Amino acid sequence: MxxxxxxxxxxxxxxxxxxxxxxxxxxxxxxxxxxxxxxxxxxxxxxxxxxxxxxxxxxxxxxxxxxxxxPALSWYSKQDNRIINYGTHIMELLKMGLSRSVYDVIYRLNNEHxxxxxxxxxxxxxxxxxxxxxxxxxxxxxxxxxxxxxxxxxxxxxxxxxxxxxxxxxxxxxxxxxxxxxxxxxxxxxxxxxxxxxxxxxxxxxxxxxxxxxxxxxxxxxxxxxxxxxxxxxxxxxxxxxxxxxxxxxxxxxxxxxxxxxxxxxxxxxxxxxRITSDRQHASVDLRKVLNPLKITKLRKGVQKDDQIVLGINLRSCYIYSLNIDEVPLTDIVEKLKVDSRIEMIAWKKADWIHVTSGGNEGSLQFKENGNMKDVYNQTWDLAGDYSILDLKVDGNNIEFGEFPDALKRIHSSLYSHKGDFVVTTVKPEHEFIGESTPTHVGGASHGGLHKNDxxxxxxxxxxxxxxxxxxxxxxxxxxxxxxxxxx
Structure with missing residues (x-):
């Protein structure tokens, strides 16, 4: 049959x-x-x-x-010089212009983006x-x-x-x-x-x-x-x-x-x-404070001349864009993020390599595609540095994943998903990122991270x-x- x-x-x-x-x-x-x-x-x-x-x-x-x-529910289009948001929260959509945001969802998402x-x-x-x-x-x-x-x-x-x-x-x-x-x-x-x-x-x-x-x-x-x-x-x-x-x-x-x-x-x-802890102050990683004094684009105003960075917050992950790489190198953003021990992963591109570190950690991991090492999905990589950053288990030329399934390909894809100079970062379980009008889920649960929970x-x-x-x-x-x- x-x-x-x-x-x-x-x-x-x-x-x-x-x-x-x-x-x-x-x-x-x-x-x-x-x-x-x-x-x-x-x-x-x-x-x-x-x-x-x-x-x-x-x-x-x-x-x-x-x-x-x-790339996500919220991201910055370098071509259009604006934040695109398909619906993280009604307040964010209202600030950015509800008519344009609705059109992004009902038309541009499928027919252009x-x-x-x-x-x-x-x-x-x-x-x-x-x-x-x-x-x-x-x-x-x-x-x-x-x-x-x-x-x-x-x-x-x-x-x-x-x-x-x-x-x-x-x-x-x-x-x-x-x-x-x-x-x-x-x-x-x-x-x-x-x-x-x-x-x-x-x-x-x-x-x-x-x-x-x-x-x-x-x-x-x-x-x-x-x-x-x-x-x-x-x-x-x-x-x-x-x-x-x-x-x-x-x-x-x-x-x-x-x-x-x-x-x-x-x-x-x-x-x-x-799960997100019920301690609001501990649960919420406020990127406005973490990235201070860098000038962040306001949702209602859109990108202004003197803005330095744009945030594309996706609950437990975030794209952080430098609008002028000479004025604000990605490494400056990374150093600010590293100060907060609640931040689980920080990744950015440099030449052909992807660099990864985490909050409260001086170590780093570097990787790129098409190397001599193979993961469990038959994908090949070159690796250098501290494998524990992504909880990788390496045996000879074989790579296995721990807390972050398929971490290398998933991070790689996010960093090559759209144009711009940006860092992608996530927080540890029990936490989520917040910004200007980001939804919060204190005492509940949230997603968007790299961790196996998400x-x-x-x-x-x-x-x-x-x-x-x-x-x-x-x-x-x-x-x-x-x-x-x-x-x-």
Whole structure:
């Protein structure tokens, strides 16, 4: 029997330890049903920084951000001389100009910023003469043209056109801006205009009930992220709620058995989160203080003549840009960061080498690609210096990773993801960066770092005995494409 339909459901911030606890303490009929029929992979490596657009772009293109060019949720475009922010916090978007920020998200992200030289799963499936579906992820570029329709209330407050044409797969849901079903539930402004779990479930269930499931479906359930941010990494009520929503999807098939018998399912998280200590002063690493007296660009004013640095803060990681490398060398930024022992990793490019150090540490590590040493992902490197900076285990010419999975490639990709002179840095577990209007999660949890807490995600797979070459998000694309032609 052919199984040519692959259904991927991304469960935001699903983590292995919390899932195991939920399976033990809660009644989770849908997830238990999948687990009983599935191969389970608890430790899939997500890209760095572990932020939604980078994760989704890496999954859909099969490339890290050095190739797909979406470096994070917040970054500085040297070409446009401005900060681009796809949605870290409403206050930051308001200060930068909400209309422009919304247009960055709904149009530029997929149609300009995502590298046109790499192909997405949706584009490759279209080239094979098949259809695919995107249900609510931010990254969705495909080969078809679809029209987003801005709600009247949104147009009242924002300077945006009534309609915006975007590239997407043929079956496309982007909140209430583009939907498939005639139902109007869960799509109002107070429901985040349809960017919620119930709306994603409603829209995909519409495809199921109308026998319109395409070769590949990417269904995104975003809601659990806010639960973990508020209550910490072991929060399980959100997992129970997601289970109820997965039950609704399964109920849209004739039987649950039919759902699994005729389709390949991939249920996967997108990033982990690290617990943040409840001591606000200790938890929050304020880069305005750490980098004092350097003049930092203000969000409302944008880049000014006398500004020296720009911050692209992504919760537990940050891109720090020098606007004049002669006036503010990257090493000056590094020396300021090194003073704070809460800072876990500081990395920057110098000639062909990447240099890495950490707060409170006088040692450093240098590495570059295509050397004589090989890591567990068959990637080759030259290494010099203090391996402990990245918790590397080196045996002869073999490299293994400890606290920072796939650290070399993930750091390398972030430093080559976009133009500019910048440092990328992260904080230790229990901490996050703050700046002018950055969201904080004191006493809860946060993500975006290099640490395994932020990096490792679970994956549940039914309907195939195959697996990707390596258990990394970046390796899923080729595997998924092979599954759309898989026969059993």
């Amino acid at each position: 052919e199984k040519q339909k692959v259904i991927m459901v991304m469960l935001d911030t699903l983590m292995d330890k919390a899932l195991q606890l939920a399976l033990k303490e809660e009644t989770l009929p849908a997830l238990e049903y999948f687990m009983d029929h599935a191969d389970y992979y608890p430790d899939v490596v997500t890209p760095f920084p572990a932020m939604s657009v980078n994760v989704e772009a890496t999954l859909l293109t099969g490339e890290y951000c050095d190739k797909h060019h979406l 995502l590298n046109s030289d790499v192909k997405t799963i949706h584009e490759e499936i279209h080239e094979r003469g098949k259809e695919s579906a995107s249900i609510n992820p931010l990254v969705h570029r495909g080969a078809s043209l679809n029209t987003l329709t801005m709600p009247p209330l949104m147009r009242f407050f924002l300077s945006v056109d009534k309609t915006v044409e975007v590239r997407s797969p043929s079956k496309f849901v982007y909140g209430s801006l583009n939907k498939l079903s005639p139902l109007k539930k869960y799509s109002h402004l107070w429901n985040k205009c349809g960017f919620n779990n119930d709306f994603s479930v409603q829209e995909f269930s519409h495809l199921v009930k109308n026998n319109e499931i395409p070769a590949f479906s990417f269904v995104y359930l975003p809601d659990h992220d806010k639960n973990v941010h508020k209550h910490g990494p072991m929060e399980i009520k959100g997992i129970k709620k997601m289970d109820q929503q997965i039950q609704t999807i399964l109920d849209s098939f004739p039987t649950w058995g039919d759902a699994l018998e005729n389709n390949i399912w991939i249920l996967i998280g997108d990033n982990g989160q690290s 990096t490792l995600i679970p994956m549940i797979v039914t309907g195939t005995s195959t697996s990707p070459d390596y258990l990394r998000v970046v390796d899923l694309k080729d595997w998924i494409l092979s599954l759309t032609n898989f026969k059993v």
